[in-house]
Amino acid sequence: MHEMSLCEAIAGVVARHAGERPVSRVVVRIGHLRQVVPDALTFSWEVMSATMGLPDCTLEIESVPARVDCARCGTQTTLVDAPILACGSCESTDVTVVTGDEFAVVSLELADA
Protein backbone atom coordinates (compact mmCIF):
# COMPACT_ATOMS: atom_id res chain seq x y z
CA MET A 1 0.00 0.00 0.00
CA HIS A 2 2.99 2.26 0.56
CA GLU A 3 3.87 2.09 -3.12
CA MET A 4 0.23 2.68 -4.09
CA SER A 5 0.21 5.93 -2.12
CA LEU A 6 3.40 6.95 -3.85
CA CYS A 7 1.87 6.18 -7.27
CA GLU A 8 -1.00 8.51 -6.45
CA ALA A 9 1.48 11.20 -5.46
CA ILE A 10 3.51 10.68 -8.65
CA ALA A 11 0.34 10.92 -10.75
CA GLY A 12 -0.51 14.17 -8.97
CA VAL A 13 2.85 15.69 -9.88
CA VAL A 14 2.44 14.49 -13.47
CA ALA A 15 -1.03 15.99 -13.74
CA ARG A 16 0.18 19.39 -12.55
CA HIS A 17 2.88 19.49 -15.23
CA ALA A 18 1.22 17.72 -18.16
CA GLY A 19 -2.31 18.99 -17.74
CA GLU A 20 -4.62 17.22 -20.18
CA ARG A 21 -1.84 16.10 -22.53
CA PRO A 22 -1.25 12.33 -22.78
CA VAL A 23 1.97 11.15 -21.12
CA SER A 24 3.93 8.14 -22.37
CA ARG A 25 6.69 7.98 -19.77
CA VAL A 26 7.44 9.24 -16.30
CA VAL A 27 10.97 9.18 -14.91
CA VAL A 28 11.37 9.17 -11.13
CA ARG A 29 14.57 9.24 -9.10
CA ILE A 30 14.55 7.35 -5.84
CA GLY A 31 17.41 6.97 -3.38
CA HIS A 32 18.18 3.71 -1.64
CA LEU A 33 17.48 5.25 1.75
CA ARG A 34 13.82 5.78 0.84
CA GLN A 35 12.76 2.20 1.45
CA VAL A 36 10.86 2.02 -1.82
CA VAL A 37 10.83 -1.38 -3.53
CA PRO A 38 11.21 -0.67 -7.27
CA ASP A 39 9.35 -3.82 -8.33
CA ALA A 40 6.46 -3.00 -6.01
CA LEU A 41 6.35 0.56 -7.34
CA THR A 42 6.29 -0.51 -11.00
CA PHE A 43 3.68 -3.17 -10.20
CA SER A 44 1.48 -0.63 -8.43
CA TRP A 45 1.95 1.75 -11.35
CA GLU A 46 0.82 -0.93 -13.84
CA VAL A 47 -2.27 -1.60 -11.76
CA MET A 48 -3.14 2.01 -11.05
CA SER A 49 -1.87 4.24 -13.85
CA ALA A 50 -4.88 3.76 -16.14
CA THR A 51 -7.30 4.53 -13.31
CA MET A 52 -5.37 7.72 -12.56
CA GLY A 53 -5.80 9.06 -16.10
CA LEU A 54 -2.40 7.87 -17.34
CA PRO A 55 -3.07 4.88 -19.62
CA ASP A 56 -0.08 3.45 -21.55
CA CYS A 57 2.31 5.44 -19.43
CA THR A 58 5.56 3.74 -18.44
CA LEU A 59 7.23 4.40 -15.13
CA GLU A 60 11.01 4.49 -15.23
CA ILE A 61 12.97 4.41 -11.99
CA GLU A 62 16.45 5.86 -11.56
CA SER A 63 17.85 4.16 -8.51
CA VAL A 64 20.41 6.21 -6.58
CA PRO A 65 22.86 4.47 -4.22
CA ALA A 66 23.24 5.76 -0.68
CA ARG A 67 26.55 7.54 -0.07
CA VAL A 68 27.88 9.27 3.01
CA ASP A 69 30.80 11.64 3.47
CA CYS A 70 32.88 11.27 6.63
CA ALA A 71 33.54 14.48 8.55
CA ARG A 72 36.48 12.92 10.38
CA CYS A 73 38.58 11.34 7.61
CA GLY A 74 36.92 12.61 4.44
CA THR A 75 36.23 9.20 2.95
CA GLN A 76 33.08 8.71 0.92
CA THR A 77 31.31 5.41 1.59
CA THR A 78 28.62 3.70 -0.46
CA LEU A 79 26.17 1.89 1.82
CA VAL A 80 25.58 -1.51 0.32
CA ASP A 81 23.90 -3.92 2.71
CA ALA A 82 22.71 -2.30 5.92
CA PRO A 83 21.62 1.35 6.08
CA ILE A 84 24.17 2.04 8.82
CA LEU A 85 25.18 5.67 8.57
CA ALA A 86 28.86 5.25 9.30
CA CYS A 87 32.18 5.75 7.54
CA GLY A 88 33.41 2.58 5.86
CA SER A 89 37.00 3.57 6.53
CA CYS A 90 37.23 4.92 10.10
CA GLU A 91 33.75 3.84 11.29
CA SER A 92 32.91 7.33 12.50
CA THR A 93 29.19 8.09 12.62
CA ASP A 94 29.88 11.78 12.05
CA VAL A 95 28.79 11.48 8.42
CA THR A 96 26.64 13.45 6.01
CA VAL A 97 24.29 11.75 3.58
CA VAL A 98 25.37 12.86 0.10
CA THR A 99 23.02 10.75 -1.99
CA GLY A 100 20.28 8.23 -1.24
CA ASP A 101 17.47 10.51 -0.05
CA GLU A 102 16.27 11.35 -3.58
CA PHE A 103 12.53 11.16 -4.09
CA ALA A 104 11.56 13.15 -7.15
CA VAL A 105 9.75 13.12 -10.45
CA VAL A 106 12.56 13.98 -12.87
CA SER A 107 10.82 14.35 -16.21
CA LEU A 108 7.86 13.43 -18.37
CA GLU A 109 7.55 12.46 -21.99
CA LEU A 110 4.40 13.42 -23.78
CA ALA A 111 2.81 10.93 -26.14
CA ASP A 112 2.61 11.85 -29.81
CA ALA A 113 -0.51 13.87 -30.31
Place this chain on the structure above:
Amino acid sequence: MGRFHRHPDGTAHPHADHDVGDHSGYTETGSARIEVLENILSENDRVAEANRRDLAAAGVRSVNLMSSPGAGKTTLLRRTLETLRPELRIGVLEGDIATSIDADRLEGLGAAVSLVNTANGFGGECHLDATMVRSGLGRLPLGEIDLLLIENVGNLVCPAEFHVGEDAKAMVYAVTEGEEKPLKYPVMFRAADVVVVNKIDLLPHLDFDLDRFLANLAGVNPGATVIQASARTGEGVDEWCRWLAGVAGPPGRPGERES
Protein backbone atom coordinates in the same frame (compact mmCIF):
# COMPACT_ATOMS: atom_id res chain seq x y z
CA MET B 1 22.92 4.79 -11.30
CA GLY B 2 20.93 1.78 -12.54
CA ARG B 3 17.97 2.23 -14.81
CA PHE B 4 15.26 -0.20 -15.73
CA HIS B 5 11.66 0.01 -16.60
CA ARG B 6 8.73 -2.18 -17.36
CA HIS B 7 6.32 -1.94 -20.24
CA PRO B 8 2.57 -2.45 -20.11
CA ASP B 9 3.02 -5.85 -21.76
CA GLY B 10 4.97 -7.00 -18.71
CA THR B 11 8.45 -7.01 -20.18
CA ALA B 12 11.17 -5.29 -18.20
CA HIS B 13 14.68 -4.45 -19.27
CA PRO B 14 17.54 -2.07 -18.57
CA HIS B 15 17.34 1.34 -20.13
CA ALA B 16 20.42 0.67 -22.26
CA ASP B 17 18.59 -2.13 -24.08
CA HIS B 18 16.53 0.36 -26.03
CA ASP B 19 17.69 1.07 -29.53
CA VAL B 20 17.92 4.68 -30.48
CA GLY B 21 14.91 4.62 -32.74
CA ASP B 22 12.65 3.73 -29.88
CA HIS B 23 13.36 7.06 -28.20
CA SER B 24 13.53 9.24 -31.28
CA GLY B 25 11.58 12.40 -31.68
CA TYR B 26 11.68 14.01 -28.28
CA THR B 27 15.33 14.63 -27.57
CA GLU B 28 15.81 16.46 -30.83
CA THR B 29 12.84 18.75 -30.53
CA GLY B 30 12.75 19.01 -26.75
CA SER B 31 9.08 19.75 -27.04
CA ALA B 32 7.77 16.37 -25.94
CA ARG B 33 9.93 16.08 -22.86
CA ILE B 34 9.12 18.08 -19.76
CA GLU B 35 11.77 18.53 -17.08
CA VAL B 36 10.05 18.42 -13.75
CA LEU B 37 12.45 17.65 -10.88
CA GLU B 38 9.77 17.97 -8.24
CA ASN B 39 9.63 16.02 -5.00
CA ILE B 40 7.11 13.19 -5.26
CA LEU B 41 5.50 14.26 -2.01
CA SER B 42 5.57 18.01 -2.71
CA GLU B 43 1.79 18.33 -2.60
CA ASN B 44 1.67 16.56 0.77
CA ASP B 45 4.50 18.75 2.02
CA ARG B 46 2.65 21.87 0.90
CA VAL B 47 -0.40 20.88 2.94
CA ALA B 48 1.87 19.91 5.85
CA GLU B 49 3.32 23.42 5.77
CA ALA B 50 -0.21 24.87 5.89
CA ASN B 51 -0.93 22.67 8.92
CA ARG B 52 2.28 23.86 10.56
CA ARG B 53 1.34 27.50 10.00
CA ASP B 54 -2.18 27.02 11.38
CA LEU B 55 -0.89 25.18 14.43
CA ALA B 56 1.77 27.81 15.07
CA ALA B 57 -0.77 30.61 14.70
CA ALA B 58 -2.93 28.91 17.33
CA GLY B 59 0.06 28.40 19.64
CA VAL B 60 -0.11 24.62 19.35
CA ARG B 61 3.00 22.43 19.26
CA SER B 62 2.59 18.96 17.79
CA VAL B 63 4.20 15.54 17.88
CA ASN B 64 3.65 12.79 15.31
CA LEU B 65 3.54 9.48 17.19
CA MET B 66 4.44 6.45 15.07
CA SER B 67 4.95 2.73 15.66
CA SER B 68 4.10 -0.70 14.34
CA PRO B 69 0.69 -2.11 15.38
CA GLY B 70 0.61 -3.19 19.00
CA ALA B 71 3.73 -1.38 20.19
CA GLY B 72 1.69 0.40 22.85
CA LYS B 73 1.02 3.87 21.46
CA THR B 74 -2.49 4.16 22.84
CA THR B 75 -1.57 2.81 26.29
CA LEU B 76 1.33 5.25 26.42
CA LEU B 77 -1.04 8.03 25.35
CA ARG B 78 -3.39 7.23 28.23
CA ARG B 79 -0.47 7.43 30.69
CA THR B 80 0.69 10.63 29.03
CA LEU B 81 -2.69 12.31 29.38
CA GLU B 82 -2.92 11.31 33.04
CA THR B 83 0.57 12.68 33.72
CA LEU B 84 0.57 15.86 31.66
CA ARG B 85 -3.05 16.94 31.96
CA PRO B 86 -2.48 19.16 34.98
CA GLU B 87 0.18 21.24 33.25
CA LEU B 88 -0.73 21.09 29.55
CA ARG B 89 -3.92 21.21 27.54
CA ILE B 90 -3.60 18.25 25.20
CA GLY B 91 -5.38 17.39 22.01
CA VAL B 92 -5.18 14.03 20.29
CA LEU B 93 -5.61 13.43 16.60
CA GLU B 94 -6.22 9.72 16.32
CA GLY B 95 -5.52 8.01 13.01
CA ASP B 96 -7.01 4.58 12.54
CA ILE B 97 -7.82 2.57 9.45
CA ALA B 98 -11.41 1.74 10.29
CA THR B 99 -12.55 1.81 13.91
CA SER B 100 -12.88 4.20 16.84
CA ILE B 101 -11.49 1.65 19.33
CA ASP B 102 -8.32 3.59 20.08
CA ALA B 103 -10.14 6.92 20.26
CA ASP B 104 -12.68 5.37 22.65
CA ARG B 105 -9.84 4.24 24.93
CA LEU B 106 -8.84 7.88 25.37
CA GLU B 107 -12.27 9.05 26.51
CA GLY B 108 -12.63 10.61 29.94
CA LEU B 109 -8.99 11.70 30.20
CA GLY B 110 -9.65 15.37 29.57
CA ALA B 111 -8.20 15.60 26.08
CA ALA B 112 -9.91 16.87 22.97
CA VAL B 113 -9.88 13.89 20.60
CA SER B 114 -10.38 14.01 16.83
CA LEU B 115 -10.66 10.69 15.02
CA VAL B 116 -9.49 10.38 11.43
CA ASN B 117 -10.40 7.09 9.79
CA THR B 118 -8.15 6.46 6.83
CA ALA B 119 -10.34 3.82 5.16
CA ASN B 120 -11.42 6.23 2.43
CA GLY B 121 -8.05 6.07 0.78
CA PHE B 122 -7.11 3.52 -1.83
CA GLY B 123 -7.94 0.27 -0.05
CA GLY B 124 -7.57 1.93 3.34
CA GLU B 125 -4.55 4.14 3.76
CA CYS B 126 -1.93 2.79 6.12
CA HIS B 127 -0.76 6.18 7.29
CA LEU B 128 -1.92 9.71 8.01
CA ASP B 129 -1.03 12.21 5.33
CA ALA B 130 -1.11 15.97 5.67
CA THR B 131 -4.54 16.29 4.09
CA MET B 132 -6.09 13.80 6.51
CA VAL B 133 -4.53 15.62 9.43
CA ARG B 134 -5.85 18.90 8.04
CA SER B 135 -9.38 17.51 8.06
CA GLY B 136 -8.89 16.36 11.66
CA LEU B 137 -7.53 19.74 12.75
CA GLY B 138 -10.79 21.35 11.71
CA ARG B 139 -12.61 19.34 14.38
CA LEU B 140 -10.29 20.33 17.22
CA PRO B 141 -10.52 23.47 19.40
CA LEU B 142 -6.97 24.56 18.58
CA GLY B 143 -7.26 27.71 20.70
CA GLU B 144 -7.72 25.53 23.78
CA ILE B 145 -4.78 23.18 23.10
CA ASP B 146 -1.09 23.54 24.01
CA LEU B 147 0.17 20.21 22.70
CA LEU B 148 -1.31 18.10 19.92
CA LEU B 149 -0.40 14.42 19.86
CA ILE B 150 -0.99 12.89 16.45
CA GLU B 151 -1.32 9.12 16.81
CA ASN B 152 -0.47 7.73 13.41
CA VAL B 153 -1.71 4.45 11.95
CA GLY B 154 0.27 1.47 13.25
CA ASN B 155 2.82 0.80 10.49
CA LEU B 156 6.61 0.95 10.33
CA VAL B 157 6.87 2.04 6.70
CA CYS B 158 4.43 4.59 5.33
CA PRO B 159 3.95 7.10 8.17
CA ALA B 160 7.65 7.96 8.06
CA GLU B 161 7.40 9.33 4.51
CA PHE B 162 4.46 11.66 5.04
CA HIS B 163 5.12 14.84 6.99
CA VAL B 164 1.92 16.21 8.47
CA GLY B 165 3.12 19.55 9.84
CA GLU B 166 4.41 18.24 13.17
CA ASP B 167 7.14 19.87 15.25
CA ALA B 168 8.70 16.52 16.15
CA LYS B 169 8.39 12.85 15.32
CA ALA B 170 8.28 10.28 18.08
CA MET B 171 8.42 6.54 17.74
CA VAL B 172 7.20 3.89 20.14
CA TYR B 173 9.06 0.62 19.83
CA ALA B 174 8.24 -2.50 21.82
CA VAL B 175 11.03 -4.81 22.94
CA THR B 176 8.90 -7.69 21.64
CA GLU B 177 9.66 -6.51 18.09
CA GLY B 178 13.27 -7.72 18.06
CA GLU B 179 16.64 -6.05 17.69
CA GLU B 180 16.95 -5.79 13.91
CA LYS B 181 14.03 -3.52 12.98
CA PRO B 182 16.10 -0.30 12.78
CA LEU B 183 18.05 -1.92 9.94
CA LYS B 184 14.92 -3.20 8.20
CA TYR B 185 12.85 -0.03 8.56
CA PRO B 186 15.52 2.69 8.57
CA VAL B 187 13.31 5.45 7.20
CA MET B 188 11.14 5.64 10.29
CA PHE B 189 14.00 5.12 12.73
CA ARG B 190 15.96 7.85 10.96
CA ALA B 191 12.99 10.22 11.04
CA ALA B 192 12.34 9.88 14.77
CA ASP B 193 13.53 12.59 17.13
CA VAL B 194 12.82 10.31 20.06
CA VAL B 195 12.37 6.54 20.34
CA VAL B 196 10.43 5.25 23.34
CA VAL B 197 11.60 1.68 23.94
CA ASN B 198 8.39 0.32 25.43
CA LYS B 199 7.38 -2.81 27.37
CA ILE B 200 10.72 -3.04 29.18
CA ASP B 201 8.86 -4.76 32.03
CA LEU B 202 8.87 -7.80 29.71
CA LEU B 203 12.67 -7.91 29.34
CA PRO B 204 13.19 -10.70 31.92
CA HIS B 205 10.92 -12.93 29.84
CA LEU B 206 12.48 -12.25 26.43
CA ASP B 207 15.68 -13.04 24.57
CA PHE B 208 15.69 -9.40 23.39
CA ASP B 209 19.24 -8.00 23.41
CA LEU B 210 18.71 -4.37 24.40
CA ASP B 211 22.32 -3.35 23.75
CA ARG B 212 22.22 -4.78 20.24
CA PHE B 213 18.96 -2.94 19.51
CA LEU B 214 20.44 0.32 20.80
CA ALA B 215 23.55 -0.20 18.63
CA ASN B 216 21.37 -0.80 15.57
CA LEU B 217 19.32 2.29 16.35
CA ALA B 218 22.47 4.38 16.81
CA GLY B 219 23.68 3.04 13.46
CA VAL B 220 20.79 4.53 11.54
CA ASN B 221 20.04 7.49 13.82
CA PRO B 222 22.88 8.46 16.15
CA GLY B 223 21.10 11.61 17.26
CA ALA B 224 17.85 10.08 18.48
CA THR B 225 16.81 10.52 22.09
CA VAL B 226 16.11 7.11 23.63
CA ILE B 227 13.69 6.64 26.51
CA GLN B 228 13.23 3.21 28.07
CA ALA B 229 9.70 2.84 29.37
CA SER B 230 6.81 0.62 30.24
CA ALA B 231 3.44 2.16 29.58
CA ARG B 232 1.95 -0.70 31.62
CA THR B 233 3.93 -0.13 34.83
CA GLY B 234 4.53 3.58 34.28
CA GLU B 235 8.32 3.28 34.32
CA GLY B 236 9.95 5.90 32.10
CA VAL B 237 6.66 7.69 31.49
CA ASP B 238 7.83 10.75 33.44
CA GLU B 239 10.93 11.04 31.26
CA TRP B 240 8.78 10.78 28.14
CA CYS B 241 6.41 13.42 29.46
CA ARG B 242 9.31 15.75 30.25
CA TRP B 243 10.48 15.32 26.66
CA LEU B 244 6.99 16.16 25.41
CA ALA B 245 6.78 19.17 27.70
CA GLY B 246 10.08 20.32 26.20
CA VAL B 247 8.52 20.22 22.74
CA ALA B 248 5.48 22.08 24.01
CA GLY B 249 7.69 24.77 25.52
CA PRO B 250 6.74 27.01 28.41
CA PRO B 251 3.00 27.68 28.50
CA GLY B 252 1.76 31.18 27.91
CA ARG B 253 4.92 32.37 26.19
CA PRO B 254 4.19 35.89 24.96
CA GLY B 255 3.51 36.19 21.30
CA GLU B 256 3.31 32.48 20.74
CA ARG B 257 0.35 31.38 22.77
CA GLU B 258 -2.90 32.90 23.86
CA SER B 259 -3.74 32.11 27.45
